[in-house]
Amino acid sequence: MLQVISLLVENKPGALMRVTGVLSARGYNIESLTVARTLDPGLSRMTIAVDVDAALRQQVIKQMNKLVNVLQAVDLTEERAVLRELVLVKVRAVQGTRTAVLKEAEIFGARVVDSSPEGFALEATGDLEKLDEFIDVMRSYGEVECTRSGVVAVALEPKKLRLQPPVPTKAAANSEEKDGVLNG
Amino acid sequence: MLMSGAKMLLECLVREGVDCFFGYPGGVTLPFYDALYDHPIRHVLVRHEENACFAAEGYARATGKVGVCCATSGPGATNLITGLVDSMMDSIPIVALTGQVSTKLIGSDAFQEADTFGITRSCTKHNYLVKKLEDLPQVVHEAFYIAASGRPGPVLVDVPKDVFQGQSHYQPVTAIHLPGYKVYTEGHTGQIRRAAQLIGESQRPMVYAGGGIIAAGASGELRALVELVDAPAVTTLMGLGALSATHPNFVSMPGMHVSYAANMGMTHCDLIIALGVRFDDRVTGRLAAFAPHAKVIHVDIDPAEIGKNRAADVPIVGDVKRVLGKLNKLLEDALPVDQAKRAAARKAWWAQLRKWQAEHPLVPVTSDSEIKPQHLMMEIDRLSGGKAIVTSDVGQHQMWAAQFIRFTEPRQWINSGGLGSMGFGLPSAIGAQFARPDKLVFSIVGDGGFQMSIPELATVASYGLPIKIVVMNNGYLGMVRQWQELFYNNRLSAVELDCFPDAEKLAGAYGFKGRTIDKPWELTPALEEAVRDPGPYLLNVKVSPHECVYPMVPAGGAINEMVLGPPQPVAVPK
């Protein structure tokens, strides 16, 4: 089973590399990774699906939480969470198959985002298995081309976010000792 | 105040209390070195950037302060890598400053450009590329804070040339805000109470203390715990000196090369009190067979260490100094009946440990015709009297030094533990001597590792550092030879070191004294002469070439399956 990790990360250069570095240093292969900014533009939400031994999952989370730019890393693999992925599928559909393709798309709740005499571009969201099925069905109509977004997740249990408060610099702390006030 | 980036960086270093740092200049750091020209801060010019980092480590390990090193872009920065990984593995606080090509040139394969930020990501605790001068002071103070707090480690700050050259208003930084950087110090009260309870119930406890005690300055608390519980204590290679080797409860170091009693103690105890340690494979041997009867209390400031190799029955994330303070208080307050019970239980356990110690003590081997490595270390121990700083390189000499030299305080023993970097011994002694000019510093090196750091003899001479360099010269890459002898049918492949330079001439070429000895009766007077000499001294001690370090736990073995001495089994390790 894939491990699903959700991270809240400072939106800073190199932050992504640090997070993926925890995985690549251990030789783990990332199945999917999404990242985009949150309501606070200084922060990004990252969702990673990765094949990690069950016994090592906790260690990976701890290593990620140690990163200076990571505010929070949580393991959603066995948590109450919603996992969704989006797929864009281009399917060839000429005269004879067009109605059938549209009917199947409707069953999967997919939307038509482009239509041409050669075929359709369809957009579908869902959990990973549903999208697998959808793609399989579309393939039965002919050649398809598809791009998956990678999984995005949201935890359903509230997660306590523990943040470090500011600390005085050494020089500031020293002068505070000397004259009893924090200068500046 | 309008200030250049170079001056601003120096100003930040002063504010962090840096009095001395180690470096090597180059093209992009020219503006920085120009600002340094008439600045009071002391810059030590080493002869190779790797050694700048090792020297900074020596400084940091000898004092607990952040060590600082500096290198130019490209090759200067890449030369730092071994030192960065070394300090990462041993949790040593380092700030490494590197120059970078100008911001406009980054990514253009400019002359001496390297992706230092990318290359050093995995070998630092954190790193920065400063693209705007306005960010520089904040970044530098963050770097020092991150390096020194929590589990210490190296932080690198990469500064492009135009950032050094730019002018900006300098505003002192007063606060650091790193919301994602979590430092856990206090320890969970409930877990500390459970720890006290387990200790109270234990019949055969063992204290297993490491470098974390030294990093936290918790030696006093460690000693108090050991005495309160009357537990036998082992300290790791990184923890030597955390508890004085002369303390009656000190057993020795556990693991691959040290004592029978320590390893038997770990194997048969019913409770391990693990303090600032990481259950390294060199300590545990085959993990599945390690301390099979023991419950584990594990205290560490890094949550990722707890449960990494060995599951903890009582995990405590916190500063070991604070946690032990609280734990000791609970143990002190225990009822007298419980204390009496504890004392009674301890009698049998100590009798057993003393028996193991007597059965297979560490043997101070000597000979009438050749100098034995053990004899050399015993003599250095005698001359030090538990007072000198001893730095070591990596190999057999390191293990013998760890076995036979008794350290009475933290920060006396400086060696590359986790990474095992040859070439560490001499440059780290340079850093230690700058940090502690009042101290006698021995640098014990192998004939192999010494030749990796020979360029630093010039630094030693240039600054007149009275370091006593003792080469334990066995004519081999001894530790590799030992494995080839024991596990590869004595097929000695690429381990012979011929053409070792004449020590007297070599030291003489740099303007200080050197000497070679090979007779046991020369040893004491030669070491005494080296110590008496007010300057640097290179003493080349030819020891018996075929000695092996015992006891030894073969790779993949359990620590109670020690090879105590020759003859040895011949088997190819897994």
Ligand SMILES: Cc1ncc(C[n+]2csc(CCOP(=O)(O)OP(=O)(O)O)c2C)c(N)n1
């Ligand atoms: C940079 C580096 N390269 C290789 C090794 C592997 N290695 C470990 S011990 C050793 C032999 C060291 O020989 P020497 O310095 O003469 O010390 P001795 O073991 O003989 O005391 C070697 C090559 C290492 N630890 N570090």
Ligand SMILES: [Mg+2]
């Ligand atoms: Mg040697």
